[in-house]
Amino acid sequence: MRLVVAGTPEVALPSLEALLASTHEVAAVVTRPDARAGRGRRAAASPVATRAREAGLPVLQPATPRDPEFLAQLADLAPDACPVIAYGALVPPAALAVPRLGWVNLHFSLLPAWRGAAPVQRALMAGDDVTGACVFQLEQGLDTGPVYGSLTEPVGHRDTAGDLLTRLARSGARLLLDVLDAMQAGTACAVPQPADGVSLAPKITVEEARVDWNAPAAAVDRHVRACTPEPGAWTTFRGERLKLAPVLPLPPGHEPAPAPGRVAVGKRRVLVGTGAGAVELGHVQPAGKRAMPALDWARGARPEDEELQ
Incomplete structure (x- = not known):
């Protein structure tokens, strides 16, 4: 054809x-x-x-x-x-x-x-x-x-x-x-779509890609992965945008979770609290800088006792 x-x-x-x-x-x-x-x-x-x-x-x-x-x-x-x-x-x-x-x-x-x-x-x-x-x-x-x-x-x-x-x-x-x-x-056959099960998938806006830390850890994880690579999930830290690569939700009850949005820096990882549980940050990208491992960012930014919003 x-x-x-x-x-x-x-x-x-x-x-x-x-x-x-x-x-x-x-x-x-x-x-x-x-x-x-x-x-x-x-x-x-x-x-x-x-x-x-x-x-x-x-x-x-x-x-x-x-x-x-x-x-x-x-x-x-x-x-x-x-x-x-x-x-x-x-x-x-x-x-x-x-x-x-x-x-x-x-x-x-x-x-x-x-x-x-x-x-x-x-x-x-x-x-x-x-x-x-x-x-x-x-x-x-x-x-x-x-x-x-x-x-x-x-x-x-x-x-x-x-x-x-x-x-x-x-x-x-x-x-x-x-x-x-x-x-x-001449053998193709098109079948009408069923009336049930319709759902809509509008384009994800940049504003919608912002992470809601009050959502459960599993939802935050899905949200970030859904926005990767476009339009890119993000949050704010000290009033500036911080882009997020995929995060890792911690198993329930693994350890006490920080409050939603609160950052906890450990020796080997950076955790952020959510509405239910916590996630481990992967790579992050501060405004005007290249993406970097979350621990490298935390060593420079020192976000202890602060929140992502």
């Missing part, structure tokens, strides 16, 4: 690679416009745009998929189908109508659970034991289309959102290719 692939971040690369290596023809790639990043705030191409150019593919970067010029370009490409992997913009009806077989979306949850931009992060925050990925027919509703296929993935007790996304991106690429192969063969 002739494909136009839509995707933007690194998590979309395994699918793009699988499609480039397949018998399908990738006619072009659609990705978000270059974004400013880094300390210099220089415009940088998305990972998908960079890889597509290396492969010699046309790269379309409309400010919005509603752009008439983009719609004309898409029509001229005459794709049979448009696979989508974390593109980052809503596809309007005018674009949905262009490919003969429509748009199919690789989504990193078991729909109808966690519809939205941050399914893996929300699953981790909620304490889900199992997550997965599915390929569904894109329609106007938010991740509401019928599902062609799915796979499951267990959530490890130390998994970060980055860990889970890496695994799901790889296994999801194979699933997406299988679905496209079945569509080409």
Whole structure:
């Protein structure tokens, strides 16, 4: 089949690679416009745009998929189908109508659970034991289309959102290719999503990534792992932001826990109290500095009898 692939971040690369290596023809790639990043705030191409150019593919970067010029370009490409992997913009009806077989979306949850931009992060925050990925027919509703296929993935007790996304991106690429192969063969069957079990996964804001030390240790642990690597969990110390790498919750009753947010520095570790139990800090990153082990930070900051907020 002739494909136009839509995707933007690194998590979309395994699918793009699988499609480039397949018998399908990738006619072009659609990705978000270059974004400013880094300390210099220089415009940088998305990972998908960079890889597509290396492969010699046309790269379309409309400010919005509603752009008439983009719609004309898409029509001229005459794709049979448009696979989508974390593109980052809503596809309007005018674009949905262009490919003969429509748009199919690789989504990193078991729909109808966690519809939205941050399914893996929300699953981790909620304490889900199992997550997965599915390929569904894109329609106007938010991740509401019928599902062609799915796979499951267990959530490890130390998994970060980055860990889970890496695994799901790889296994999801194979699933997406299988679905496209079945569509080409005329054997694909999309099943409507059930009405029950719907949950939403809006993007996690920087403010929401702030740690609530009044939550139980297990919830703090899940929160930090869900925000790793993006947008990054944080707290404040002496009025300045302190970024947090994954923490380790102490077993219940291990030892008396400090009060919520209170820091306790030992010979080998730094503990912070929570609403129920304590967590051991891993790496931290003070404002304007590099990430460092919590003990190194504590030796310099001397946070005894102070709180993180």
